[in-house]
Amino acid sequence: MNYQQLFSLQGKTALITGGARGLGKAMAEALAQSGANIVIADMEVASAEKAAQELASFGGKTLGLQVDVTNEEQVKTMVERIVSEFTELNIVINNAGICQKITVEEQSLEDWKKTMDVNVNGVFLVSKYTGKQMKAQGGGSIINVASMSSFIANTEAQCAYNASKAAVDMMTKCMASEWAGDRIRVNAIAPGYMKTDMTKPIFAPGGELAHVLDLVPLKRLGEPYELGGLAIYLASEASSFVTGSTFIVDGGYTIW
Structure with a gap:
């Protein structure tokens, strides 16, 4: 068995939603380094195009697109555009998501619906239309971004x-x-507390959630690149007998 070939994504096309920055971009870079063509889809088209241009340095074809994952027509059009430019869509990472830290009694129904619209309906819509395409072409890999919070409060x-x-x-x-x-x-990949430009100040000494690191057995935040290896595994033939699983990457937080 040639294990390098097993993990190769050469010639495959991958879509990463919310991939212009943070964890999405880190996973996109991992797939690009493994040979995949990369489509970055994000609400901010300029950021998506910039990220796509940067990832082109790894040798594959790239594309940056604007998409609102809660808009069914935009999602449908996005998939059609990808197929027209790349012929196939082999890998999808449903990374787009939002988090609002609001207590139950203070949260408005509008805010509740917004979270559900992006995090649940967005995954449904992107999976629906990319799944149809994958079915027509004979297969593919969809990777949803869940959270350790899928399992704990x-x-x-x-x-x-x-x-x-x-x-x-x-x-x-x-x-x-x-x-x-x-x-x-x-x-699915279920990250724990990860270090991104947005979260670093929150977890820094004196920050709002600095105390949380005491509950992480490894005593640190995860680095975005630490999701990359798992993304490559799930996107490639190396995981050909793996489906329906959610992989927790949380430094041991959910052990306790």
């Missing part, structure tokens, strides 16, 4: 986020079951 108030990510975990199982016969594998 956390220490801060974020009921809507946790509920939405629990839904992503179950959607992953249901989609994997429905599409197993079509050679479409559906799995």
Whole structure:
């Protein structure tokens, strides 16, 4: 068995939603370095195009697109555009998401719906249309971004986020079951507390969530690149017998 070939994504096309920065961009870079063509889809088209241009340095074809994952027509058009330019769509990372730290009694129904719209409906819509394309072409890999909060309540108030990510975990199982016969594998990555430009100040000494690191057995935040290896594994033939699974990457937080 040639394991380098098993993990190769040469010639494959990958879509990463919310991929212009942070964890999405880190996973996109991992796939690009493994040979994949990369499509970055983000609400901010300038950021998506900039990220795509940067990832082109790894040798694959890239494209930056604007998309609102809660808008069905935009999602449908996005998939059609990708197929017209790349012929196939082999890998999808459903990374777009939001988190609002609001207590239950203070959260408006509008805010609750916004979280569910992006984190749940967005995953549904992107999976629906990319899944149709993968079915027509004979298979593919969908990777949903869940969270360790799919399984725990956390220490801060974020009921809507946790509920939405629990839904992503179950959607992953249901989609994997429905599409197993079509050679479409559906799995999820569930990050814990990760270090991004947005979160670093929160977890710094004296920050709002600095105390949380005491609850992480490895005593640190995760680095975005630490999701990359798992993304390559789930996107490639190395995980050909894996579907319906959610992989927790949290420094051990959910052990306790």
